[in-house]
Amino acid sequence: MTTPRIAFIGAGNMAASLIGGLRAQGVEAGAIRASDHGAEQRAKITAEHGIETFAANAEAVAGAEVIVLAVKPQVMKDVCLDLAAHLGEGQLIVSVAAGITSASLEGWLGPRAIVRCMPNTPALLRQGVSGLYANARVSATQRQQAEQLLGAVGLALWLDEERLIDAVTAVSGSGPAYFFLLIEAMTAAGEKLGLPRETAAQLTQYTALGAAQMAVASDVDAAELRRRVTSPAGTTEAAIKTFQAGGFEALVEQALNAAARRSAELAEQLGQ
Structure with a gap:
């Protein structure tokens, strides 16, 4: 073309x-x-x-x-x-x-x-x-x-x-900020566990990068990738269960719904 x-x-x-x-x-x-x-x-x-x-x-x-x-x-x-x-x-x-x-x-x-x-x-x-x-x-x-x-x-x-x-806005348009928030929280938690802040930040950032690249390159979905790295009674399972006990999935759904609603509201306001 x-x-x-x-x-x-x-x-x-x-x-x-x-x-x-x-x-x-x-x-x-x-x-x-x-x-x-x-x-x-x-x-x-x-x-x-x-x-x-x-x-x-x-x-x-x-x-x-x-x-x-x-x-x-x-x-x-x-x-x-x-x-x-x-x-x-x-x-x-x-x-x-x-x-x-x-x-x-x-x-x-x-x-x-x-x-x-x-x-x-x-x-x-x-x-x-x-x-x-x-x-x-x-x-x-x-x-x-x-x-x-x-x-x-x-x-x-x-x-x-x-x-x-509006859904795209909620998932990918605003999405980078969600991952930045998780990186921010994991870095702070790593620092509280005794890691130097720069080390905690690099560990978190490169883990996020590697996980995303694995998800993109894999022929299975994210749920299966998660299961493959979650050994029974292991460290990962302890963390995942803590996320889920706190309502992680429901909170993500609520957050994306809020972003989509706000996208629709802005479209109505800006289009007048």
């Missing part, structure tokens, strides 16, 4: 990671452009990736086939209303902003081919995972373009229903 001309509206961390991923895949700098209100950020993106940048959004989107909306959700409405008059026919709109529905985007931009995405912060290391939803106006070619874009920073998974974006 021929690489489309891509314009990024907003050149913050997520846009920079996507641009870096595309460039690492061999996409030419001339096929990518970006706009940002900050002169310092524009200079940084140009220096790092060799792409052309603009202060005006209208200049960035001229001639682009794919337009990536990568601004903060709170300013998305104003950005879209200003941008609407400068869009052409057949352009694909890709939004990576949390809480902005495709219906809201169409309300501000007019009827458009829109792909809504929920990436997560490991995309900054090209280890991210994104949920993608395409509205009915998105063609097969445009779906490939969106998948290539998000695939540049990790795994891209398609959703059949837009409402599932």
